[in-house]
Amino acid sequence: MQYRDIRNAISYAIARPEVDGNRVGVWGTSFAGGHALMVAAIDKRVKAVVAQVPFVSGPETLVRLLRGDFLLHVRDNLAADRANRFHDGEPAMLPAVSPDPMGQAAMPQTDAYEWFTKTAALRAPNWKNEMTARSLELASEYDPGSFITQISPTPLLMIVANEDTSTPYALALDAYERAREPKQLLVTQGGHFDFYTGPGFDQVSAAARDHFVTHLRA
Numbered sequence: 001m002q003y004r005d006i007r008n009a010i011s012y013a014i015a016r017p018e019v020d021g022n023r024v025g026v027w028g029t030s031f032a033g034g035h036a037l038m039v040a041a042i043d044k045r046v047k048a049v050v051a052q053v054p055f056v057s058g059p060e061t062l063v064r065l066l067r068g069d070f071l072l073h074v075r076d077n078l079a080a081d082r083a084n085r086f087h088d089g090e091p092a093m094l095p096a097v098s099p100d101p102m103g104q105a106a107m108p109q110t111d112a113y114e115w116f117t118k119t120a121a122l123r124a125p126n127w128k129n130e131m132t133a134r135s136l137e138l139a140s141e142y143d144p145g146s147f148i149t150q151i152s153p154t155p156l157l158m159i160v161a162n163e164d165t166s167t168p169y170a171l172a173l174d175a176y177e178r179a180r181e182p183k184q185l186l187v188t189q190g191g192h193f194d195f196y197t198g199p200g201f202d203q204v205s206a207a208a209r210d211h212f213v214t215h216l217r218a
Contacts, residue, residue, distance in 0.1 A: 003035040003144075007043050014045065023047060023216040027208055030167060030192070031055045034144035037175075040154050041147035048215035049151065050208040052159040053192050055167045056145030056175045064168050070104060074136075081133045092133040106136050109165050115193040145175040152180035157211040159186045159195075159204050166192035184211070 006026065014021035025048040028036030033054025040049035055061065066074060081092040097113040098105035107113075120127040156179055160172045176185050186207050194200045 002032070003038045006035055006039050010039075010043065010045055020218075021045065023218070025049065025212045025216050027052070027212075029053060029195075031139070033167070034142065037151065037156075038144040038147055040156065041144075041150040044154070046154055048155050048157075048212055050157045050159065050211055052195065052204055052208070053161050053164055053167050053169075054144075054158065054172055054175075055139075055142075056148075056171050058140040058142040060171050061168060062140040064171075065108060065165075074104070078133055078137045082137075085134070093130045094133055094136065095129050096131045097129060106131055106139075107166055109192075111191050111193055112166055115196075145171070145178075148175050148179045151183075153182065155211070155215045156183040157186065157207065158183070159188060159207060161188050161190050161192055161194065163190055163194075164192040 010024055010026075013019050014024065024045050026036045026039050026046050027050045028034070029052040033051040034056055036049050036051045037054060037056065040046045063071065077092065085091055095103070095105040097107050097109075097116045099110075099113050101108050101110050105113075107116075116127075116129070120129075158172060158176050158179070160169050160176070162169055164172075173185075176183065186204070188195065188200065188203060190200055195204045
């Protein structure tokens with residue numbers, strides 16, 4: 001639904017007189033980085049795309065983020081939640097992040113907990129550390145990287161963090177290898193959340209800007 005909404009936003013934008021429909025770019029980071037890949041593969045109105053630390057494979061990410069003994073338990077819980085909702089029960093909830101890397105959460109990494117709780121305190125005081133189990137199930141089924149060969153001939157820039165454990169960098173590198181030209185890879189030093197503020201932000205935002213200027217400038 002989210003990547004389809006991006007396509008709807010493109011439809012709205014290019015209908016406006018001040019927008020050049022031949023110069024549409026799409027940028028996304030993390031889960032939305034997967035959306036950017038998906039939209040660029042499907043919607044050829046997109047003429048340039050940047051995917052920053054992108055989520056490329058729900059099935060592969062789930063296997064890497066959760067311990068094997070947790071994984072079986074999580075899948076049992078997802079099946080139980082589906083059965084409960086079928087009988088008009090309340091949806092099961094789980095933490096989005098956890099201070100315990102061995103705890104059950106959608107994102108069990110320590111840096112994810114630190115970033116979300118710090119950012120919530122500064123910018124989103126009403127944020128709640130919870131999500132539906134169904135959201136995790138839907139994310140685990142989402143596989144935008146499987147479409148990456150279809151992005152060409154739209155120019156692709158993929159930005160990967162070499163210490164990323166939230167959207168495992170190895171998965172992004174594998175996806176990049178499958179992508180066809182024209183493509184460009186920027187490997188940065190740091191973790192998943194190191195590029196939203198500070199010097200890391202300056203580096204990746206400049207790279208994205210340059211990609212769009214190169215490929216969208218009249």
